[in-house]
Amino acid sequence: MGSNPGEGPTTRVPLTRERLLSGAIAVADAGGLGALTIRSLAEELGVKPMTLYHHVANKEEILDGMIDAVFGEIALPPPDAGWRSAIRERALSARQVLRRHPWAIALMDSRRSPGPATLRHHEAVIATLRRGGFPIEVVGHAYSLLDSYTYGFAVQEAALPMDADDAPLMVEVFLEQLDPDTYPNLADLAMEFASGSAGEDVDEFEVGLDLVLDSLERLLA
Amino acid sequence: MGSNPGEGPTTRVPLTRERLLSGAIAVADAGGLGALTIRSLAEELGVKPMTLYHHVANKEEILDGMIDAVFGEIALPPPDAGWRSAIRERALSARQVLRRHPWAIALMDSRRSPGPATLRHHEAVIATLRRGGFPIEVVGHAYSLLDSYTYGFAVQEAALPMDADDAPLMVEVFLEQLDPDTYPNLADLAMEFASGSAGEDVDEFEVGLDLVLDSLERLLA
DNA sequence: ACCTGAACACCGTTCAAGT
DNA sequence: ACCTGAACACCGTTCAAGT
Numbered sequence A, B: 001m002g003s004n005p006g007e008g009p010t011t012r013v014p015l016t017r018e019r020l021l022s023g024a025i026a027v028a029d030a031g032g033l034g035a036l037t038i039r040s041l042a043e044e045l046g047v048k049p050m051t052l053y054h055h056v057a058n059k060e061e062i063l064d065g066m067i068d069a070v071f072g073e074i075a076l077p078p079p080d081a082g083w084r085s086a087i088r089e090r091a092l093s094a095r096q097v098l099r100r101h102p103w104a105i106a107l108m109d110s111r112r113s114p115g116p117a118t119l120r121h122h123e124a125v126i127a128t129l130r131r132g133g134f135p136i137e138v139v140g141h142a143y144s145l146l147d148s149y150t151y152g153f154a155v156q157e158a159a160l161p162m163d164a165d166d167a168p169l170m171v172e173v174f175l176e177q178l179d180p181d182t183y184p185n186l187a188d189l190a191m192e193f194a195s196g197s198a199g200e201d202v203d204e205f206e207v208g209l210d211l212v213l214d215s216l217e218r219l220l221a
Numbered sequence C, D: 001a002c003c004t005g006a007a008c009a010c011c012g013t014t015c016a017a018g019t
Helices: A017-031 A038-045 A049-054 A059-073 A083-100 A103-108 A116-131 A136-158 A164-177 A184-196 A204-220 B017-031 B038-045 B049-054 B059-073 B083-100 B103-108 B116-131 B136-158 B164-177 B184-196 B204-220
Strands: none
Touching: A017 A038, A017 A059, A038 A049, A059 A083, A059 A103, A059 A116, A083 A103, A083 A116, A083 A136, A083 A204, A103 A136, A103 B103, A116 A136, A116 B184, A136 A204, A136 B136, A136 B184, A136 B204, A164 A184, A184 B116, A184 B136, A204 B136, A204 B204, B017 B038, B017 B059, B038 B049, B059 B083, B059 B103, B059 B116, B083 B103, B083 B116, B083 B136, B083 B204, B103 B136, B116 B136, B136 B204, B164 B184
Protein backbone atom coordinates (compact mmCIF):
# COMPACT_ATOMS: atom_id res chain seq x y z
CA MET A 1 0.00 0.00 0.00
CA GLY A 2 1.40 3.29 -0.98
CA SER A 3 4.41 1.65 -2.63
CA ASN A 4 2.75 1.85 -6.07
CA PRO A 5 3.56 -1.72 -7.07
CA GLY A 6 3.85 -2.61 -10.73
CA GLU A 7 2.79 0.78 -11.98
CA GLY A 8 4.78 3.29 -13.97
CA PRO A 9 5.46 6.81 -12.79
CA THR A 10 2.32 7.88 -14.65
CA THR A 11 0.32 7.43 -11.46
CA ARG A 12 2.60 10.01 -9.88
CA VAL A 13 0.98 12.76 -11.93
CA PRO A 14 -0.53 15.01 -9.30
CA LEU A 15 -4.19 15.84 -9.47
CA THR A 16 -4.95 19.32 -10.70
CA ARG A 17 -8.20 21.23 -10.98
CA GLU A 18 -7.92 20.95 -14.75
CA ARG A 19 -7.47 17.17 -14.72
CA LEU A 20 -10.37 16.94 -12.30
CA LEU A 21 -12.65 18.92 -14.61
CA SER A 22 -11.75 17.06 -17.78
CA GLY A 23 -12.29 13.83 -15.88
CA ALA A 24 -15.72 15.03 -14.82
CA ILE A 25 -16.57 15.94 -18.41
CA ALA A 26 -15.42 12.53 -19.60
CA VAL A 27 -17.64 10.79 -17.05
CA ALA A 28 -20.67 12.93 -17.97
CA ASP A 29 -20.06 12.42 -21.70
CA ALA A 30 -19.94 8.68 -21.21
CA GLY A 31 -22.83 8.16 -18.80
CA GLY A 32 -24.75 11.39 -18.43
CA LEU A 33 -24.96 13.73 -15.49
CA GLY A 34 -26.47 11.00 -13.33
CA ALA A 35 -23.31 8.94 -13.64
CA LEU A 36 -21.18 11.75 -12.28
CA THR A 37 -20.75 11.33 -8.55
CA ILE A 38 -17.86 12.31 -6.35
CA ARG A 39 -17.12 8.65 -5.95
CA SER A 40 -17.29 7.77 -9.68
CA LEU A 41 -15.13 10.77 -10.56
CA ALA A 42 -12.53 9.79 -7.97
CA GLU A 43 -12.43 6.31 -9.46
CA GLU A 44 -11.98 7.74 -12.96
CA LEU A 45 -9.07 9.80 -11.70
CA GLY A 46 -7.49 6.92 -9.77
CA VAL A 47 -7.87 8.68 -6.47
CA LYS A 48 -10.00 8.47 -3.32
CA PRO A 49 -13.24 10.49 -3.10
CA MET A 50 -12.02 12.84 -0.38
CA THR A 51 -8.99 13.86 -2.39
CA LEU A 52 -11.23 15.85 -4.72
CA TYR A 53 -12.11 18.23 -1.93
CA HIS A 54 -8.55 19.53 -1.95
CA HIS A 55 -9.09 20.98 -5.41
CA VAL A 56 -12.72 22.10 -5.31
CA ALA A 57 -14.95 23.22 -2.48
CA ASN A 58 -17.87 21.00 -3.43
CA LYS A 59 -19.72 19.40 -6.32
CA GLU A 60 -21.38 22.68 -7.31
CA GLU A 61 -17.96 24.11 -8.08
CA ILE A 62 -17.24 21.12 -10.30
CA LEU A 63 -20.45 21.72 -12.26
CA ASP A 64 -19.62 25.43 -12.64
CA GLY A 65 -16.17 24.51 -13.92
CA MET A 66 -17.59 22.00 -16.39
CA ILE A 67 -19.91 24.59 -17.92
CA ASP A 68 -17.09 27.08 -18.30
CA ALA A 69 -14.95 24.41 -19.95
CA VAL A 70 -17.77 23.68 -22.39
CA PHE A 71 -18.00 27.36 -23.30
CA GLY A 72 -14.25 27.30 -23.81
CA GLU A 73 -14.71 24.61 -26.46
CA ILE A 74 -16.98 26.77 -28.59
CA ALA A 75 -15.01 28.44 -31.37
CA LEU A 76 -14.91 32.22 -31.10
CA PRO A 77 -16.32 34.04 -34.13
CA PRO A 78 -13.38 34.53 -36.53
CA PRO A 79 -12.48 38.24 -36.37
CA ASP A 80 -11.54 38.56 -40.02
CA ALA A 81 -14.86 37.36 -41.46
CA GLY A 82 -18.01 39.39 -42.06
CA TRP A 83 -20.45 39.39 -39.14
CA ARG A 84 -22.88 36.99 -40.78
CA SER A 85 -20.44 34.23 -41.59
CA ALA A 86 -18.56 34.76 -38.32
CA ILE A 87 -21.75 34.43 -36.27
CA ARG A 88 -22.86 31.52 -38.39
CA GLU A 89 -19.64 29.62 -37.78
CA ARG A 90 -19.79 30.31 -34.08
CA ALA A 91 -23.39 29.02 -33.91
CA LEU A 92 -22.45 25.84 -35.77
CA SER A 93 -19.56 25.32 -33.36
CA ALA A 94 -21.84 25.87 -30.35
CA ARG A 95 -24.27 23.33 -31.68
CA GLN A 96 -21.52 20.74 -32.22
CA VAL A 97 -20.15 21.31 -28.72
CA LEU A 98 -23.60 20.94 -27.15
CA ARG A 99 -24.16 17.79 -29.14
CA ARG A 100 -20.89 16.42 -27.76
CA HIS A 101 -21.87 17.39 -24.20
CA PRO A 102 -25.67 17.10 -24.06
CA TRP A 103 -25.63 17.21 -20.25
CA ALA A 104 -24.40 20.81 -20.45
CA ILE A 105 -27.83 22.14 -21.42
CA ALA A 106 -29.52 20.86 -18.29
CA LEU A 107 -26.71 22.42 -16.29
CA MET A 108 -26.90 25.80 -17.93
CA ASP A 109 -30.18 26.90 -16.43
CA SER A 110 -28.96 26.31 -12.90
CA ARG A 111 -25.48 27.81 -13.06
CA ARG A 112 -25.48 31.42 -12.00
CA SER A 113 -21.84 32.52 -12.01
CA PRO A 114 -20.23 32.66 -15.47
CA GLY A 115 -16.56 31.67 -15.62
CA PRO A 116 -13.75 33.41 -17.54
CA ALA A 117 -14.14 31.33 -20.73
CA THR A 118 -17.86 32.16 -20.75
CA LEU A 119 -17.22 35.87 -20.37
CA ARG A 120 -14.49 35.86 -23.03
CA HIS A 121 -16.88 34.11 -25.38
CA HIS A 122 -19.73 36.58 -24.86
CA GLU A 123 -17.31 39.46 -25.29
CA ALA A 124 -16.17 38.16 -28.68
CA VAL A 125 -19.70 37.60 -29.98
CA ILE A 126 -20.88 41.04 -28.90
CA ALA A 127 -17.80 42.62 -30.49
CA THR A 128 -18.55 40.82 -33.76
CA LEU A 129 -22.13 42.06 -33.84
CA ARG A 130 -21.14 45.65 -33.11
CA ARG A 131 -18.42 45.53 -35.75
CA GLY A 132 -21.10 44.34 -38.15
CA GLY A 133 -23.03 47.54 -37.57
CA PHE A 134 -25.62 46.51 -34.97
CA PRO A 135 -26.42 49.40 -32.62
CA ILE A 136 -25.90 48.52 -28.96
CA GLU A 137 -29.66 48.50 -28.28
CA VAL A 138 -30.12 45.88 -30.99
CA VAL A 139 -27.18 43.68 -30.02
CA GLY A 140 -29.10 42.42 -26.98
CA HIS A 141 -32.07 41.39 -29.10
CA ALA A 142 -29.86 39.77 -31.72
CA TYR A 143 -27.81 37.79 -29.21
CA SER A 144 -30.92 36.68 -27.33
CA LEU A 145 -32.54 35.40 -30.51
CA LEU A 146 -29.37 33.64 -31.67
CA ASP A 147 -28.63 31.86 -28.43
CA SER A 148 -32.24 31.03 -27.67
CA TYR A 149 -32.43 29.28 -31.00
CA THR A 150 -29.11 27.49 -30.51
CA TYR A 151 -29.79 26.31 -26.94
CA GLY A 152 -33.36 25.36 -27.72
CA PHE A 153 -32.33 23.33 -30.72
CA ALA A 154 -29.78 21.55 -28.55
CA VAL A 155 -32.46 20.80 -25.93
CA GLN A 156 -34.65 19.16 -28.53
CA GLU A 157 -31.77 17.33 -30.13
CA ALA A 158 -30.72 15.93 -26.76
CA ALA A 159 -34.23 14.51 -26.30
CA LEU A 160 -33.74 12.36 -29.41
CA PRO A 161 -31.54 9.32 -29.99
CA MET A 162 -27.87 10.14 -30.31
CA ASP A 163 -27.13 8.86 -33.78
CA ALA A 164 -28.80 10.28 -36.83
CA ASP A 165 -28.52 6.81 -38.33
CA ASP A 166 -31.07 5.50 -35.85
CA ALA A 167 -33.53 8.29 -36.66
CA PRO A 168 -35.49 6.50 -39.41
CA LEU A 169 -35.89 3.46 -37.17
CA MET A 170 -37.04 5.64 -34.26
CA VAL A 171 -39.63 7.36 -36.43
CA GLU A 172 -40.93 3.99 -37.54
CA VAL A 173 -41.29 2.73 -33.96
CA PHE A 174 -42.94 6.01 -33.02
CA LEU A 175 -45.37 5.70 -35.92
CA GLU A 176 -46.38 2.20 -34.89
CA GLN A 177 -47.30 3.33 -31.39
CA LEU A 178 -49.10 6.42 -32.66
CA ASP A 179 -52.82 6.25 -33.35
CA PRO A 180 -53.26 8.06 -36.71
CA ASP A 181 -56.96 8.68 -35.99
CA THR A 182 -56.38 10.74 -32.86
CA TYR A 183 -53.15 12.30 -34.12
CA PRO A 184 -53.54 12.56 -37.92
CA ASN A 185 -51.26 15.57 -38.42
CA LEU A 186 -48.56 14.22 -36.13
CA ALA A 187 -48.68 10.97 -38.08
CA ASP A 188 -48.38 12.83 -41.39
CA LEU A 189 -45.36 14.75 -40.16
CA ALA A 190 -43.70 11.59 -38.87
CA MET A 191 -44.34 9.93 -42.26
CA GLU A 192 -42.83 12.92 -43.99
CA PHE A 193 -39.73 12.59 -41.83
CA ALA A 194 -39.52 8.87 -42.47
CA SER A 195 -39.66 9.25 -46.24
CA GLY A 196 -37.71 12.47 -46.51
CA SER A 197 -34.82 11.59 -44.27
CA ALA A 198 -33.43 9.19 -46.85
CA GLY A 199 -32.39 11.88 -49.29
CA GLU A 200 -32.00 14.43 -46.49
CA ASP A 201 -28.90 16.46 -47.16
CA VAL A 202 -29.73 19.65 -45.29
CA ASP A 203 -29.14 19.98 -41.59
CA GLU A 204 -32.27 21.04 -39.72
CA PHE A 205 -30.20 23.30 -37.47
CA GLU A 206 -28.85 25.23 -40.44
CA VAL A 207 -32.32 25.75 -41.90
CA GLY A 208 -33.51 27.59 -38.81
CA LEU A 209 -30.16 29.30 -38.28
CA ASP A 210 -30.25 30.82 -41.75
CA LEU A 211 -33.79 32.09 -41.12
CA VAL A 212 -32.58 33.67 -37.88
CA LEU A 213 -29.61 35.24 -39.68
CA ASP A 214 -31.96 36.56 -42.37
CA SER A 215 -34.01 38.20 -39.62
CA LEU A 216 -30.92 39.84 -38.17
CA GLU A 217 -29.76 41.04 -41.55
CA ARG A 218 -33.15 42.67 -42.11
CA LEU A 219 -32.81 44.32 -38.70
CA LEU A 220 -29.65 46.02 -39.97
CA ALA A 221 -31.17 47.51 -43.10
CA MET B 1 -50.74 6.65 16.21
CA GLY B 2 -53.01 5.57 13.42
CA SER B 3 -56.09 6.97 15.17
CA ASN B 4 -55.84 10.25 13.24
CA PRO B 5 -56.23 12.48 16.30
CA GLY B 6 -57.67 15.96 15.90
CA GLU B 7 -57.83 15.83 12.14
CA GLY B 8 -60.84 16.07 9.89
CA PRO B 9 -61.80 13.48 7.32
CA THR B 10 -59.71 15.43 4.79
CA THR B 11 -56.80 13.13 5.52
CA ARG B 12 -58.99 10.29 4.33
CA VAL B 13 -58.66 11.47 0.72
CA PRO B 14 -56.94 8.55 -1.00
CA LEU B 15 -53.74 9.16 -2.88
CA THR B 16 -54.11 9.14 -6.64
CA ARG B 17 -51.57 9.35 -9.43
CA GLU B 18 -52.89 12.81 -10.21
CA ARG B 19 -52.52 14.07 -6.63
CA LEU B 20 -49.06 12.57 -6.56
CA LEU B 21 -48.00 14.42 -9.72
CA SER B 22 -49.40 17.79 -8.71
CA GLY B 23 -47.67 17.37 -5.36
CA ALA B 24 -44.41 16.66 -7.15
CA ILE B 25 -44.86 19.77 -9.31
CA ALA B 26 -45.58 21.85 -6.22
CA VAL B 27 -42.40 20.64 -4.53
CA ALA B 28 -40.30 21.32 -7.64
CA ASP B 29 -41.86 24.76 -8.10
CA ALA B 30 -41.04 25.66 -4.52
CA GLY B 31 -37.55 24.27 -4.18
CA GLY B 32 -36.30 23.14 -7.57
CA LEU B 33 -35.72 19.66 -8.89
CA GLY B 34 -33.11 19.02 -6.22
CA ALA B 35 -35.74 19.41 -3.51
CA LEU B 36 -37.89 16.70 -5.04
CA THR B 37 -37.11 13.37 -3.41
CA ILE B 38 -39.36 10.42 -2.79
CA ARG B 39 -39.18 11.27 0.89
CA SER B 40 -39.95 14.99 0.52
CA LEU B 41 -42.82 14.23 -1.83
CA ALA B 42 -44.29 11.71 0.61
CA GLU B 43 -44.09 14.32 3.35
CA GLU B 44 -45.84 16.89 1.13
CA LEU B 45 -48.62 14.38 0.50
CA GLY B 46 -48.92 13.36 4.15
CA VAL B 47 -47.95 9.80 3.41
CA LYS B 48 -45.00 7.48 3.94
CA PRO B 49 -42.33 7.19 1.21
CA MET B 50 -43.14 3.61 0.25
CA THR B 51 -46.76 4.43 -0.38
CA LEU B 52 -45.77 6.29 -3.55
CA TYR B 53 -44.61 3.05 -5.15
CA HIS B 54 -48.21 1.88 -5.27
CA HIS B 55 -49.02 4.60 -7.79
CA VAL B 56 -45.84 4.84 -9.83
CA ALA B 57 -43.16 2.31 -10.66
CA ASN B 58 -40.26 4.60 -9.82
CA LYS B 59 -39.07 8.19 -9.76
CA GLU B 60 -38.48 8.25 -13.52
CA GLU B 61 -42.18 7.70 -14.05
CA ILE B 62 -42.90 10.65 -11.78
CA LEU B 63 -40.61 12.87 -13.86
CA ASP B 64 -42.25 11.69 -17.09
CA GLY B 65 -45.66 12.47 -15.63
CA MET B 66 -44.57 15.92 -14.50
CA ILE B 67 -43.38 16.84 -17.99
CA ASP B 68 -46.63 15.71 -19.55
CA ALA B 69 -48.57 17.73 -16.96
CA VAL B 70 -46.51 20.80 -17.86
CA PHE B 71 -47.33 20.33 -21.55
CA GLY B 72 -50.96 20.04 -20.55
CA GLU B 73 -50.77 23.52 -19.02
CA ILE B 74 -49.70 25.13 -22.29
CA ALA B 75 -52.72 26.64 -24.06
CA LEU B 76 -53.52 25.00 -27.36
CA PRO B 77 -53.48 27.38 -30.33
CA PRO B 78 -57.03 28.78 -30.63
CA PRO B 79 -58.61 27.08 -33.68
CA ASP B 80 -60.61 30.10 -34.78
CA ALA B 81 -57.69 32.53 -35.10
CA GLY B 82 -55.33 32.99 -38.04
CA TRP B 83 -52.20 30.84 -37.92
CA ARG B 84 -49.92 33.69 -36.92
CA SER B 85 -51.86 34.93 -33.94
CA ALA B 86 -52.77 31.39 -32.90
CA ILE B 87 -49.12 30.30 -32.94
CA ARG B 88 -48.10 33.52 -31.24
CA GLU B 89 -50.54 32.98 -28.38
CA ARG B 90 -49.44 29.42 -27.97
CA ALA B 91 -45.77 30.47 -27.81
CA LEU B 92 -46.56 33.12 -25.18
CA SER B 93 -48.41 30.52 -23.15
CA ALA B 94 -45.53 28.05 -23.43
CA ARG B 95 -43.11 30.70 -22.23
CA GLN B 96 -45.30 31.55 -19.22
CA VAL B 97 -45.67 27.90 -18.30
CA LEU B 98 -41.93 27.31 -18.52
CA ARG B 99 -41.34 30.36 -16.39
CA ARG B 100 -43.70 28.94 -13.78
CA HIS B 101 -41.93 25.58 -13.90
CA PRO B 102 -38.29 26.35 -14.71
CA TRP B 103 -37.22 22.85 -13.67
CA ALA B 104 -39.18 21.45 -16.64
CA ILE B 105 -36.54 22.55 -19.14
CA ALA B 106 -33.77 20.53 -17.54
CA LEU B 107 -36.13 17.57 -17.53
CA MET B 108 -37.13 17.86 -21.16
CA ASP B 109 -33.84 16.79 -22.69
CA SER B 110 -33.81 13.56 -20.72
CA ARG B 111 -37.42 12.41 -21.12
CA ARG B 112 -37.83 10.16 -24.09
CA SER B 113 -41.45 9.01 -24.01
CA PRO B 114 -44.02 11.77 -24.70
CA GLY B 115 -47.29 11.51 -22.75
CA PRO B 116 -50.83 12.03 -24.07
CA ALA B 117 -50.97 15.76 -23.26
CA THR B 118 -47.70 16.25 -25.10
CA LEU B 119 -48.95 14.41 -28.19
CA ARG B 120 -52.28 16.26 -28.17
CA HIS B 121 -50.38 19.53 -27.98
CA HIS B 122 -48.08 18.76 -30.91
CA GLU B 123 -51.07 17.59 -32.92
CA ALA B 124 -52.85 20.92 -32.42
CA VAL B 125 -49.82 23.02 -33.33
CA ILE B 126 -49.12 21.04 -36.49
CA ALA B 127 -52.80 21.27 -37.49
CA THR B 128 -52.68 25.05 -37.04
CA LEU B 129 -49.63 25.41 -39.25
CA ARG B 130 -51.07 23.24 -42.01
CA ARG B 131 -54.37 25.10 -41.90
CA GLY B 132 -52.30 28.28 -42.28
CA GLY B 133 -51.01 26.99 -45.59
CA PHE B 134 -47.64 25.53 -44.67
CA PRO B 135 -46.80 22.51 -46.83
CA ILE B 136 -46.02 19.41 -44.80
CA GLU B 137 -42.31 19.57 -45.70
CA VAL B 138 -42.12 23.07 -44.26
CA VAL B 139 -44.13 22.39 -41.09
CA GLY B 140 -41.19 20.49 -39.59
CA HIS B 141 -38.81 23.39 -40.16
CA ALA B 142 -41.33 25.90 -38.83
CA TYR B 143 -42.08 23.93 -35.68
CA SER B 144 -38.41 23.26 -35.04
CA LEU B 145 -37.56 26.95 -35.28
CA LEU B 146 -40.50 28.00 -33.09
CA ASP B 147 -39.86 25.55 -30.29
CA SER B 148 -36.10 25.89 -30.39
CA TYR B 149 -36.54 29.60 -29.84
CA THR B 150 -39.12 29.12 -27.09
CA TYR B 151 -37.20 26.47 -25.16
CA GLY B 152 -33.88 28.24 -25.56
CA PHE B 153 -35.32 31.49 -24.31
CA ALA B 154 -36.69 29.65 -21.30
CA VAL B 155 -33.26 28.09 -20.63
CA GLN B 156 -31.64 31.50 -20.57
CA GLU B 157 -34.42 33.04 -18.52
CA ALA B 158 -34.11 30.27 -15.94
CA ALA B 159 -30.42 31.09 -15.55
CA LEU B 160 -31.34 34.59 -14.39
CA PRO B 161 -32.93 35.78 -11.14
CA MET B 162 -36.63 34.98 -10.90
CA ASP B 163 -38.11 38.43 -10.56
CA ALA B 164 -37.76 41.03 -13.26
CA ASP B 165 -37.73 43.59 -10.45
CA ASP B 166 -34.34 42.35 -9.29
CA ALA B 167 -32.88 42.58 -12.79
CA PRO B 168 -31.46 46.14 -12.53
CA LEU B 169 -29.81 45.29 -9.22
CA MET B 170 -28.34 42.12 -10.70
CA VAL B 171 -26.90 44.00 -13.65
CA GLU B 172 -25.30 46.48 -11.30
CA VAL B 173 -23.67 43.77 -9.20
CA PHE B 174 -22.53 42.07 -12.39
CA LEU B 175 -21.04 45.31 -13.67
CA GLU B 176 -19.06 45.85 -10.47
CA GLN B 177 -17.41 42.46 -10.76
CA LEU B 178 -16.74 42.85 -14.48
CA ASP B 179 -13.46 44.34 -15.61
CA PRO B 180 -14.39 46.82 -18.39
CA ASP B 181 -10.86 46.71 -19.83
CA THR B 182 -10.91 42.99 -20.59
CA TYR B 183 -14.64 42.90 -21.42
CA PRO B 184 -15.44 46.33 -22.92
CA ASN B 185 -18.33 45.23 -25.13
CA LEU B 186 -19.89 43.08 -22.44
CA ALA B 187 -19.70 46.04 -20.08
CA ASP B 188 -21.33 48.31 -22.67
CA LEU B 189 -24.16 45.86 -23.16
CA ALA B 190 -24.69 45.52 -19.41
CA MET B 191 -24.77 49.32 -19.11
CA GLU B 192 -27.29 49.49 -21.91
CA PHE B 193 -29.49 47.01 -20.04
CA ALA B 194 -29.10 48.90 -16.79
CA SER B 195 -30.17 52.21 -18.30
CA GLY B 196 -32.71 50.89 -20.75
CA SER B 197 -34.59 48.56 -18.44
CA ALA B 198 -36.17 51.50 -16.61
CA GLY B 199 -38.41 52.51 -19.49
CA GLU B 200 -38.46 48.99 -20.86
CA ASP B 201 -41.96 48.20 -21.98
CA VAL B 202 -41.29 45.51 -24.54
CA ASP B 203 -40.82 41.93 -23.56
CA GLU B 204 -37.56 40.48 -24.90
CA PHE B 205 -39.30 37.19 -25.67
CA GLU B 206 -41.83 38.91 -27.92
CA VAL B 207 -39.13 40.77 -29.84
CA GLY B 208 -37.49 37.52 -30.93
CA LEU B 209 -40.82 35.73 -31.35
CA ASP B 210 -42.05 38.35 -33.80
CA LEU B 211 -38.84 38.06 -35.79
CA VAL B 212 -39.35 34.29 -35.91
CA LEU B 213 -42.97 34.74 -37.00
CA ASP B 214 -41.85 37.18 -39.70
CA SER B 215 -39.46 34.50 -40.96
CA LEU B 216 -42.26 31.95 -41.11
CA GLU B 217 -44.58 34.35 -42.89
CA ARG B 218 -41.92 34.96 -45.51
CA LEU B 219 -41.59 31.20 -45.91
CA LEU B 220 -45.25 31.08 -46.91
CA ALA B 221 -45.04 33.70 -49.63
C1' DA C 1 -56.83 -2.83 -1.73
C1' DC C 2 -53.97 0.13 0.34
C1' DC C 3 -50.39 1.35 3.25
C1' DT C 4 -45.88 0.80 5.96
C1' DG C 5 -41.11 -0.38 9.03
C1' DA C 6 -36.87 -2.00 8.48
C1' DA C 7 -33.12 -2.71 5.66
C1' DC C 8 -29.87 -2.28 1.48
C1' DA C 9 -26.68 -0.06 -1.38
C1' DC C 10 -25.97 4.18 -2.61
C1' DC C 11 -25.16 9.78 -2.22
C1' DG C 12 -22.24 14.42 -0.77
C1' DT C 13 -19.60 16.01 2.85
C1' DT C 14 -16.98 16.55 7.55
C1' DC C 15 -13.44 15.43 10.65
C1' DA C 16 -9.54 13.80 12.47
C1' DA C 17 -5.74 11.61 11.21
C1' DG C 18 -1.79 9.79 8.31
C1' DT C 19 2.67 10.62 5.03
C1' DA D 1 1.50 19.89 0.95
C1' DC D 2 -1.15 16.33 -0.28
C1' DC D 3 -3.89 12.49 0.51
C1' DT D 4 -7.22 9.29 3.13
C1' DG D 5 -10.51 5.99 6.53
C1' DA D 6 -14.31 6.19 9.09
C1' DA D 7 -18.48 8.26 9.98
C1' DC D 8 -22.85 11.19 9.28
C1' DA D 9 -27.10 12.34 7.34
C1' DC D 10 -29.00 11.73 3.36
C1' DC D 11 -30.81 9.14 -1.37
C1' DG D 12 -34.04 5.53 -4.30
C1' DT D 13 -35.75 1.11 -3.87
C1' DT D 14 -36.91 -3.87 -2.16
C1' DC D 15 -39.11 -7.00 0.82
C1' DA D 16 -41.89 -8.84 3.97
C1' DA D 17 -45.36 -7.67 6.65
C1' DG D 18 -49.50 -5.18 8.64
C1' DT D 19 -54.79 -3.36 8.23
